[in-house]
Amino acid sequence: MLWGHRWILLCVLTAGFTSLSLGVEENVKCADLNNTTWQQYRQHRPKLQVQYLLLTRRNLDCAQEFSQESLNNTHFNVSRPTKVIIHGYRVMGSKPSWVKELAQALLRVEDVNVLVVAVQVSILINQLQGHGCKLESFHFIGVSLGAHVAGFVGTLFTGKIGRITGLDPAGPMFKRADVYDRLDPSDAQFVEAIHTDSDNFGISIPVGHVDFFINGGNDQTGCPHFGLALMYSRLICDHMRALHVYISALNGSCPLVGIPCNSYDEFLTGQCLNCDVFKGKCPAIGLSKNSGVVLSPLPKEQKLFLLTSPSSPFCAHHILLELEVSPLEKRAELGVTLRTGSVAVEQKLGLGTGATLYRSVLAHPMALCEIGTIELRNTGSRFYRQGEVHVKSVCLSELPSLSRREKPLCVIKFNVRRGTPCHMTWSRCVACSEAPQLAPPPSRPGSYPTLDAS
Numbered sequence: 001m002l003w004g005h006r007w008i009l010l011c012v013l014t015a016g017f018t019s020l021s022l023g024v025e026e027n028v029k030c031a032d033l034n035n036t037t038w039q040q041y042r043q044h045r046p047k048l049q050v051q052y053l054l055l056t057r058r059n060l061d062c063a064q065e066f067s068q069e070s071l072n073n074t075h076f077n078v079s080r081p082t083k084v085i086i087h088g089y090r091v092m093g094s095k096p097s098w099v100k101e102l103a104q105a106l107l108r109v110e111d112v113n114v115l116v117v118a119v120q121v122s123i124l125i126n127q128l129q130g131h132g133c134k135l136e137s138f139h140f141i142g143v144s145l146g147a148h149v150a151g152f153v154g155t156l157f158t159g160k161i162g163r164i165t166g167l168d169p170a171g172p173m174f175k176r177a178d179v180y181d182r183l184d185p186s187d188a189q190f191v192e193a194i195h196t197d198s199d200n201f202g203i204s205i206p207v208g209h210v211d212f213f214i215n216g217g218n219d220q221t222g223c224p225h226f227g228l229a230l231m232y233s234r235l236i237c238d239h240m241r242a243l244h245v246y247i248s249a250l251n252g253s254c255p256l257v258g259i260p261c262n263s264y265d266e267f268l269t270g271q272c273l274n275c276d277v278f279k280g281k282c283p284a285i286g287l288s289k290n291s292g293v294v295l296s297p298l299p300k301e302q303k304l305f306l307l308t309s310p311s312s313p314f315c316a317h318h319i320l321l322e323l324e325v326s327p328l329e330k331r332a333e334l335g336v337t338l339r340t341g342s343v344a345v346e347q348k349l350g351l352g353t354g355a356t357l358y359r360s361v362l363a364h365p366m367a368l369c370e371i372g373t374i375e376l377r378n379t380g381s382r383f384y385r386q387g388e389v390h391v392k393s394v395c396l397s398e399l400p401s402l403s404r405r406e407k408p409l410c411v412i413k414f415n416v417r418r419g420t421p422c423h424m425t426w427s428r429c430v431a432c433s434e435a436p437q438l439a440p441p442p443s444r445p446g447s448y449p450t451l452d453a454s
């Protein structure tokens with residue numbers, strides 16, 4: 001990206017003064033966003049009019065142009081909360097195609113005013129305050145650069161804005177930026193961010209009260225990461241995923257909850273299993289108050305992790321795989337495949353000589369009780385020498401673990417020979433060198449519940 005962030009914030013202020021002359025003609029036609037590139041915006045900002053679009057439940061399909069003067073002639077209702085979508089300007093200039101989808105998803109959930117704006121918004125907020133809109137009734141939803149614009153406007157209103165949602169807030173140049181310049185928890189009463197491209201267009205540090213890092217926040221499943229991914233739409237696939245996950249959460253296809261953890265590695269290796277630090281209530285992406293966070297005071301820059309499926313609606317179950325083996329003489333690798341009908345999810349586990357307990361968290365399209373079989377393969381025949389792995393227990397449970405009494409599914413005591421895969425359903429085992437038993441596995445801190453074969 002070519003521009004400096006201080007510059008952006010400057011023009012946010014200056015661009016606003018041109019917005020006051022916008023009027024709405026009689027017999028309103030549906031308004032649309034103009035194709036303005038960032039370059040045009042930089043070069044012509046004194047001449048460009050800032051465009052506000054309004055969508056409500058009364059005009060779901062036909063946006064109205066909006067300004068203070070036209071307030072009485074639009075469907076804007078000062079007694080309702082206002083969602084402000086800040087989309088920023090696209091590098092290529094074509095208008096963002098997702099704005100309407102996001103606005104409609106919001107309106108399906110709540111009867112609100114949805115305003116759409118590229119950058120300048122603070123003057124309008126001031127004016128709307130004069131019409132009786134309360135600052136806490138504003139919710140800014142900023143995409144990419146728009147997230148920092150929202151943060152900056154939040155600063156101007158000394159953090160009294162109700163809520164800011166940053167959808168993959170732009171980075172990395174904002175990473176070292178002063179909190180005055182970038183989105184941070186002091187910008188609104190509740191600030192949340194969804195991160196999907198931290199290693200590229202998105203910011204890598206947490207910037208809200210809570211920060212959802214989807215699939216670790218870097219590379220998204222279902223986005224191309226190899227080969228010639230040079231087309232614009234492919235280049236920004238990770239970056240735009242935050243938006244699509246947010247819309248899916250609004251659509252209510254499935255709960256998208258995050259589990260607090262210090263790092264993605266710790267999350268993936270099963271070191272963070274529940275939301276006890278959040279009083280047992282995992283924060284969820286969506287419009288619920290404070291994302292469902294009941295802590296007071298609110299946490300700050302709390303990282304939350306979740307996995308998704310590769311495509312909309314991105315629903316996934318988090319399955320914890322726990323493996324205990326007898327001490328190994330040589331290193332080994334086990335491929336563990338969970339199957340339901342034609343759906344198979346594979347996880348490879350590298351086993352060393354020093355450890356006997358392994359944990360791994362994986363995304364699965366189905367709930368734990370729907371997983372039909374588990375297959376273990378001792379895949380290290382060429383490079384590893386462990387001939388046979390004695391599995392003391394292999395257990396599956398679903399995260400977040402809501403209660404300690406929940407029972408994992410376990411299979412215990414069997415050997416996995418090199419080459420021969422070992423298939424098991426929860427009631428029988430095929431092709432193992434010893435018949436495994438289905439019974440409570442040996443103790444683990446917190447004690448293992450007994451097996452429920454289903």
Ligand SMILES: *[C@@H]1O[C@H](CO)[C@@H](O)[C@H](O)[C@H]1NC(C)=O
Binds near residue numbers: 032033034035
């Ligand atoms: C914006 O650009 C698209 C194609 O890039 C074009 O179809 C559309 O008519 C343009 N809209 C305006 C308002 O200029």
Ligand SMILES: *[C@@H]1O[C@H](CO)[C@@H](O)[C@H](O)[C@H]1NC(C)=O
Binds near residue numbers: 034036048051
């Ligand atoms: C958008 O396009 C309309 C019609 O072409 C024009 O009247 C208006 O000034 C433009 N707004 C901006 C912000 O460029």
Ligand SMILES: *[C@@H]1O[C@H](CO)[C@@H](O)[C@H](O)[C@H]1NC(C)=O
Binds near residue numbers: 068069070071072
């Ligand atoms: C809008 O309506 C209110 C009350 O009906 C009135 O006081 C105000 O002057 C109107 N504003 C404009 C710009 O017409």
Ligand SMILES: *[C@@H]1O[C@H](CO)[C@@H](O)[C@H](O)[C@H]1NC(C)=O
Binds near residue numbers: 078079080
């Ligand atoms: C404005 O919103 C309030 C609260 O939802 C509602 O009671 C009122 O009827 C709305 N006014 C109009 C003109 O729709």
Ligand SMILES: *[C@@H]1O[C@H](CO)[C@@H](O)[C@H](O)[C@H]1NC(C)=O
Binds near residue numbers: 247248253
């Ligand atoms: C949300 O729902 C709308 C309408 O039901 C649908 O068109 C859209 O694809 C959905 N989007 C996501 C991301 O789930």
